[in-house]
Amino acid sequence: xxxxxxxxxxxxxxxxxxxxxxxxxxxxxxxxxxxxxxxxxxxxxxxxxxxxxxxxxxxxxxxxxxxxxxxxxxxxxxxxxxxxxxxxxxxxxxxxxxxxxxxxxxxxxxxxxxxxxxxxxxxxxxxxxxxxxxxxxxxxxxxxxxxxxxxxxxxxxxxxxxxxxxxxxxxxxxxxxxxxxxxxxxxxxxxxxxxxxxxxxxxxxxxxxxxxxxxxxxxxxxxxxxxxxxxxxxxxxxxxxxxxxxxxxxxxxxxxxxxxxxxxxxxxxxxxxxxxxxxxxxxxxxxxxxxxxxxxxxxxxxxxxxxxxxxxxxxxxxxxxxxxxxxxxxxxxxxxxxxxxxxxxxxxxxxxxxxxxxxxxxxxxxxxxxxxxxxxxxxxxxxxxxxxxxxxxxxxxxxxxxxxxxxxxxxxxxxxxxxxxxxxxxxxxxxxxxxxxxxxxxxxxxxxxxxxxxxxxxxxxxxxxxxxxxxxxxxxxxxxxxxxxxxxxxxxxxxxxxxxxxxxxxxxxxxxxxxxxxxxxxxxxxxxxxxxxxxxxxxxxxxxxxxxxxxxxxxxxxxxxxxxxxxxxxxxxxxxxxxxxxxxxxxxxxxxxxxxxxxxxxxxxxxxxxxxxxxxxxxxxxxxxxxxxxxxxxxxxxxxxxxxxxxxxxxxxxxxxxxxxxxxxxxxxxxxxxxxxxxxxxxxxxxxxxxxxxxxxxxxxxxxxxxxxxxxxxxxxxxxxxxxxxxxxx
Amino acid sequence: xxxxxxxxxxxxxxxxxxxxxxxxxxxxxxxxxxxxxxxxxxxxxxxxxxxxxxxxxxxxxxxxxxxxxxxxxxxxxxxxxxxxxxxxxxxxxxxxxxxxxxxxxxxxxxxxxxxxxxxxxxxxxxxxxxxxxxxxxxxxxxxxxxxxxxxxxxxxxxxxxxxxxxxxxxxxxxxxxxxxxxxxxxxxxxxxxxxxxxxxxxxxxxxxxxxxxxxxxxxxxx
Numbered sequence: 001x002x003x004x005x006x007x008x009x010x011x012x013x014x015x016x017x018x019x020x021x022x023x024x025x026x027x028x029x030x031x032x033x034x035x036x037x038x039x040x041x042x043x044x045x046x047x048x049x050x051x052x053x054x055x056x057x058x059x060x061x062x063x064x065x066x067x068x069x070x071x072x073x074x075x076x077x078x079x080x081x082x083x084x085x086x087x088x089x090x091x092x093x094x095x096x097x098x099x100x101x102x103x104x105x106x107x108x109x110x111x112x113x114x115x116x117x118x119x120x121x122x123x124x125x126x127x128x129x130x131x132x133x134x135x136x137x138x139x140x141x142x143x144x145x146x147x148x149x150x151x152x153x154x155x156x157x158x159x160x161x162x163x164x165x166x167x168x169x170x171x172x173x174x175x176x177x178x179x180x181x182x183x184x185x186x187x188x189x190x191x192x193x194x195x196x197x198x199x200x201x202x203x204x205x206x207x208x209x210x211x212x213x214x215x216x217x218x219x220x221x222x223x224x225x226x227x228x229x230x231x232x233x234x235x236x237x238x239x240x241x242x243x244x245x246x247x248x249x250x251x252x253x254x255x256x257x258x259x260x261x262x263x264x265x266x267x268x269x270x271x272x273x274x275x276x277x278x279x280x281x282x283x284x285x286x287x288x289x290x291x292x293x294x295x296x297x298x299x300x301x302x303x304x305x306x307x308x309x310x311x312x313x314x315x316x317x318x319x320x321x322x323x324x325x326x327x328x329x330x331x332x333x334x335x336x337x338x339x340x341x342x343x344x345x346x347x348x349x350x351x352x353x354x355x356x357x358x359x360x361x362x363x364x365x366x367x368x369x370x371x372x373x374x375x376x377x378x379x380x381x382x383x384x385x386x387x388x389x390x391x392x393x394x395x396x397x398x399x400x401x402x403x404x405x406x407x408x409x410x411x412x413x414x415x416x417x418x419x420x421x422x423x424x425x426x427x428x429x430x431x432x433x434x435x436x437x438x439x440x441x442x443x444x445x446x447x448x449x450x451x452x453x454x455x456x457x458x459x460x461x462x463x464x465x466x467x468x469x470x471x472x473x474x475x476x477x478x479x480x481x482x483x484x485x486x487x488x489x490x491x492x493x494x495x496x497x498x499x500x501x502x503x504x505x506x507x508x509x510x511x512x513x514x515x516x517x518x519x520x521x522x523x524x525x526x527x528x529x530x531x532x533x534x535x536x537x538x539x540x541x542x543x544x545x546x547x548x549x550x551x552x553x554x555x556x557x558x559x560x561x562x563x564x565x566x567x568x569x570x571x572x573x574x575x576x577x578x579x580x581x582x583x584x585x586x587x588x589x590x591x592x593x594x595x596x597x598x599x600x601x602x603x604x605x606x607x608x609x610x611x612x613x614x615x616x617x618x619x620x621x622x623x624x625x626x627x628x629x630x631x632x633x634x635x636x637x638x639x640x641x642x643x644x645x646x647x648x649x650x651x652x653x654x655x656x657x658x659x660x661x662x663x664x665x666x667x668x669x670x671x672x673x674x675x676x677x678x679x680x681x682x683x684x685x686x687x688x689x690x691x692x693x694x695x696x697x698x699x700x701x702x703x704x705x706x707x708x709x710x711x712x713x714x715x716x717x718x719x720x721x722x723x724x725x726x727x728x729x730x
Numbered sequence: 731x732x733x734x735x736x737x738x739x740x741x742x743x744x745x746x747x748x749x750x751x752x753x754x755x756x757x758x759x760x761x762x763x764x765x766x767x768x769x770x771x772x773x774x775x776x777x778x779x780x781x782x783x784x785x786x787x788x789x790x791x792x793x794x795x796x797x798x799x800x801x802x803x804x805x806x807x808x809x810x811x812x813x814x815x816x817x818x819x820x821x822x823x824x825x826x827x828x829x830x831x832x833x834x835x836x837x838x839x840x841x842x843x844x845x846x847x848x849x850x851x852x853x854x855x856x857x858x859x860x861x862x863x864x865x866x867x868x869x870x871x872x873x874x875x876x877x878x879x880x881x882x883x884x885x886x887x888x889x890x891x892x893x894x895x896x897x898x899x900x901x902x903x904x905x906x907x908x909x910x911x912x913x914x915x916x917x918x919x920x921x922x923x924x925x926x927x928x929x930x931x932x933x934x935x936x937x938x939x940x941x942x943x944x945x946x947x948x949x950x951x952x
Contacts, residue, residue, distance in 0.1 A: 150840050154871070155781040157742020241784025244740040333739070417840045421869040421929045422779070424746045438934065553934060 002032045012039035018370055025364040033301045033350065033358045040215070040268035040306060041275060041365040044529050049370045050495035051527045054508045062521040064484055066187060072113040072263060073181075074523025075190055076485045078549050082439060083187045084446060085119040088127070088180035088489040088545040090528035094235040095177040099144025103177050104152040104238035105310055110181040111156060112264035115247050116313060118191040118254050119183025122423060123437045124153050126163035126179045127450040127489065127543040131172030133406050138167070139728050141175055148238075149179070150417040155240035156247070159426050160418035161435035164450055164543075167406045173533030178489040178526075180545040182448055184439060191254060193263040193273075195281035195316045195342050200260055202274070202285060202340035203322065205329055206246045206312040210295035212236050213269070213308025242311040242334070249332040250313065258321035265312040271305045273314040274340070275348055279366040281316075284343035289352040293335040301352040316342055376501035381460035384593040385579045386656070395631070395658055396700075396708045398587045400716050402628050402659075403635055405586045409720035431640070432559050433478040433624050436550065445556075447481035447548040453627070454539035456595035459580050461503040465510030465542050466598040470663060472546030473518050474624040477607040478666060480556045480614035481548030486515065488525040488544055493537025495529050503540040504529075511542060517600035520546070557614045557622040560640035564696030566621065567675035568645060570630065572606045572665030573688045576656025582628050583659035602664040609687045610666050613678060621669040631658040631702075633667050634692075638700055639714040646701040647693035653702050669695055731951045733774040734760040736802065738793045738821075743779030743928065747815065750928045751776070754944045764796045773951040774811045775802055777818030779871070779926060789832065789874045790820030799825055811855060811951060812920040816872055819912070819922030828915055828922045829887065830879035836905025840873040844936065846898040847911050847925055851891045854914055856921045859946035866939035868925035870903050875924040877906035877913075887913055895923050 002008070009019045012035055022030055022038050030038060040046055048055065060068035066083055067075035073087035091106025111121050126149055131138045142165075153160045158181075195202070213236035253259060261281060265273045270292070278285040289304050299307075317325055322338055329336035343349075348365065350358040361368075402408050415430040427445055428436035434449040451471040457464030469486065476483040488511060493500040515522055531538045550556055578584050579593025613619040625633045634645055647653075670678060675691070682689035699707040733751045737744050744761065751759040751774075760770050764782075769775055783792035793799065799821070806812045806827055814822040822828040835841055844867050849860040860866070879887070884907055887893050895912035902909045904924070912923025927940030 147839070154840060154842075154873075155740060155742070155784065157740075157780060239784070241740050241781065241786065244742070244781070416843050419840070419842045419871040421842065421844075421871055421926065421935075422743055422746065424749065424929045424932060424935060427934055 014039055025368055036302050036306050037271050040271055042369050046268050046272055047369045048527055049372050050374050052371055053373055054505055058512050058522045059516045060522055065521055065523055068523050072116050081187050083185045085114050085117050085185055086182040086487055086547055087113050087524040088178055088487045089526040090489055091177045092528050095145055096175050098235040099141045100148040101235050101237050103145040103148030105236045106177050106179045107149055107152040108238050108243050108310055109266050110179045114181040114183040116262050116264045118189050119185040121158045121181050121183040123182045123448055124158055124160040125448055125450050128165045129171045129176035130167050132169040133167055135172045145177055146414050146417055152238055152240045154419040156244050157422050159420045159422050161420050161426055162430040165411050165414055170539045174531045174538050176491050178543050191262050193261050193277050193280055195261045195277035195283050198342050198344040200316045200319055200342045201322055201338045203315050203317055204337045204339045206334055207242050208293040208295035208335055209304055209307050210309045211303050214306045236308050236310050238310050245332045245334055246311050249329050249334055252328050253325055258317050258325050260316040262315040269308050275365045278362045284345035284347045285340055286343050286349040287340035291337045291339040293337055301357040374495055374501045375498045376505050377498040378502045378506055382594045385577055387593045389588055399631055402586055402632055403713055404716040404720045408628050410718045413721035433475040436479055443552050445550040445553045447476045447479050449475040450543055450545045452541055452543045454541045455580050457540040460595040461506030461540050462510040463595045465507035466514040468542055468544045469511055469514035470598045470603045471626055472544045473520055476546050476548030477611045478622045478624040481550045483520050483548040485521050485523045486544050486546045488522055490527045491531055491541040492529050493532040500537055507542040555615055555617050557620050559623040559637050561637050561643040561669055561695045562621055566669040566695040567672045568692040569668045569675055570690040570692045574662050576660035577662045578656055578660050581661045596661050596663050598663045606664045606687050609685050618674055619668050619670050623667045625665040629659040629661050635713050638710045642710055643695055644697040644699045644710050645693055645695050648701050648703050650692055731755045731948050732772040734762050734769050734772045735776045735778055736762050736798055738764045738782035740784055741778050741780035747776045747778045747928045750931045750944050754948050764798050766798050768801050777814040777821050779816035782817055790824040793821045794824035806920050809919050814922035816924055819924055822922040827920050829883050830877055832874050833876040833878050834874050835876050841903045842871040845870045845903050846901050847895050848898050850896050851894045854918055855950035856943055857894055859942035868927050868930045870925045872924055875904040877910045
């Protein structure tokens with residue numbers, strides 16, 4: 001047996017202190033298999049050792065929450081016995097090394113997290129961040145990630161209904177691929193991962209185990225350097241066909257009552273699924289690796305315990321139900337094997353070829369895992385709200401430039417590669433404020449969005465994270481949904497640096513404050529740390545995935561202007577905050593100033609007001625104001641239907657008013673008489689309302705001599721992405 | 731009208747087809763597993779969209795060799811109506827029930843979007859409810875929908891009124907020869923098309939342009 005040297009310990013990403021801790025917990029030195037098990041279970045990716053103490057501060061409860069963080073995904077009650085199960089998860093490191101497979105298996109992994117709980121996935125979203133467009137790798141990464149997401153999701157027959165794509169140089173060496181899956185189940189048919197009871201068969205289902213992805217979780221917990229390309233063998237390979245069969249087979253098995261517990265084999269594969277199931281069930285598990293279905297010959301216990309081969313699940317069945325379960329998996333031509341048994345020893349015991357190759361207390365992998373209160377520094381946030389600008393620049397030229405800029409242009413090139421019509425329930429396609437997917441066979445629908453503005457988070461992690469939550473809440477509100485709950489995907493650099501840890505702590509506090517104020521609990525999430533290359537961290541990127549409920553799909557709003565002659569109303573206060581705005585970055589080429597402050601009380605008041613108008617059927621055209629400010633939002637409402645807008649009657653046309661990114665604001669278009677009633681109601685509710693102009697014509701008019709053809713704006717908006725992608729080698 | 735939807739491993743628009751069939755006929759269609767040997771006695775067989783067997787070989791190639799297809803082919807030969815949508819169309823060409831082949835999209839990317847399509851031929855049980863040259867909008871969602879056949883075959887298809895759907899001028903999403911979106915077999919009882927009429931039957935999702943196809947079939951086959 002291999003002797004454990006300090007060198008081997010280091011290669012496993014464990015510190016000398018952590019190794020001593022293992023010795024103490026085992027009362028002896030671990031063997032190589034055990035060291036491997038500890039290394040993945042104690043990795044940042046699996047243990048959340050740097051963030052756990054802070055994550056506890058998040059609000060995770062509420063009337064609608066059925067299952068908060070800690071399970072494979074979060075579960076909320078959406079009425080009528082229906083449950084919505086959802087989670088977002090990152091696959092950043094693998095996607096940078098091998099974009100197609102990295103993104104594809106990210107999609108597959110998050111889908112398994114959702115269907116392992118008994119849900120049929122009904123929608124996929126994603127939040128993607130790439131390096132600057134001029135970087136030599138960006139085009140290749142965009143192309144690979146987008147086709148990987150499509151390749152997996154399309155085959156699964158789950159519509160990919162939207163997401164975010166942004167570019168910034170801080171992601172040059174470390175892209176972000178966050179995938180979110182939303183599923184539906186019945187509230188009384190939800191499956192958990194607690195392997196309760198002793199003497200129950202532990203079964204392996206799905207694909208065979210190979211040597212792919214060994215140490216993926218450990219890789220995802222380290223920084224990158226020039227040699228990262230060499231880590232390609234740690235990236236898993238996806239097989240959506242097998243996953244589709246696994247989905248159908250699992251749902252078929254779940255229709256019986258044979259399952260005690262079930263969990264997907266994601267990061268750290270067989271190790272984490274067995275350890276976590278035993279831990280949650282307060283039991284032990286004994287595995288016999290001789291029975292594990294294997295794709296390659298001569299696999300060692302180490303290989304099998306650390307493999308991250310995809311499309312596999314581990315389940316604990318009621319005794320005597322093995323045959324019934326096996327018949328289902330045989331029908332779907334998937335592997336099924338009894339590979340172990342639950343025990344009352346609270347130990348994880350692994351046997352291979354008749355010998356015990358690992359034996360450790362389950363809690364040594366969970367409760368006893370290291371927990372760090374890492375030192376952190378909270379930087380003083382940038383203060384400057386109103387940076388200096390050239391106030392003589394022609395605003396329509398700036399508008400055209402912004403609409404055609406990488407971060408604001410149409411993402412049609414991306415979403416047209418995702419099947420978004422399959423399942424015949426996608427009511428709002430990508431391009432609006434939130435995607436809307438009907439609950440099959442009913443009149444209600446889920447609204448889904450992913451949001452974060454990393455440049456705000458860099459300037460001020462606390463306000464920036466508040467803004468991410470507020471924007472998700474606003475996007476759901478803007479389609480008429482009641483925001484229900486969120487999943488978060490916290491992407492940051494190396495937590496061992498106090499300034500990065502300060503960003504993490506600030507962001508978690510910001511998310512907590514906003515979620516509490518907006519009654520928007522966090523029900524699931526994922527942390528991805530060590531997103532840096534050669535010591536350069538990414539912008540702090542706490543992505544928020546929000547889910548809301550529309551009770552009646554007939555009462556819903558979309559962003560497109562629908563009629564000429566509607567009055568355009570601006571709801572919310574406008575001070576003209578240009579700090580950290582896209583205007584400043586794209587037009588003045590400066591990234592500076594304070595992030596826009598988020599007044600959560602104003603968010604709630606204004607949002608509740610707008611939502612009620614939609615629910616009452618008084619308004620069908622709403623858009624939230626975010627990146628690019630008010631005039632960009634007006635253009636986004638004009639372009640889809642080719643209906644223009646005349647804003648010349650209003651007296652403000654200055655750059656801060658048009659391009660400022662103040663929060664808590666919406667645009668509404670309604671027939672004039674209704675608009676007047678809305679203004680009166682707004683005044684009563686202490687909600688700021690402002691008559692901005694009127695829809696109609698084919699131009700966007702700011703003043704009699706300042707007009708732009710909507711058609712031309714649309715051309716500019718649509719052209720950047722395809723032109724960029726077709727311009728160079730992929 | 732009685733109908734059946736064939737379910738291959740990784741079919742994924744099987745439910746979408748079944749829902750529409752139930753809506754227009756009032757009866758749930760049979761869902762027939764690929765491993766069966768016989769399709770029940772029905773008036774219409776639908777081969778649905780999806781990625782049968784993962785489509786890791788040529789799209790539809792594996793499915794065309796499946797056990798159930800022997801009976802589908804036999805029933806088609808006897809005149810039973812067969813509708814292949816997307817992956818179903820690919821399976822029909824691989825099974826030689828329809829001429830031609832579906833190649834990788836000219837743009838080399840998966841394409842998912844609503845596409846305007848023109849009804850070229852109304853003398854068929856599939857399109858009798860439409861007007862000649864009627865423009866309908868169906869979503870497409872495929873990576874291999876680029877219809878190809880040699881000129882002689884294409885001329886013959888056009889001459890015999892077997893090109894049923896064509897992408898509207900300038901809207902061809904995949905490079906298909908002569909903008910062809912759907913074709914009939916010689917006996918006019920088998921049709922394949924790449925766009926998805928079954929996902930255009932609900933006013934909440936957009937204009938319900940696909941309903942005419944299914945209602946026409948009910949009219950013709952009941």
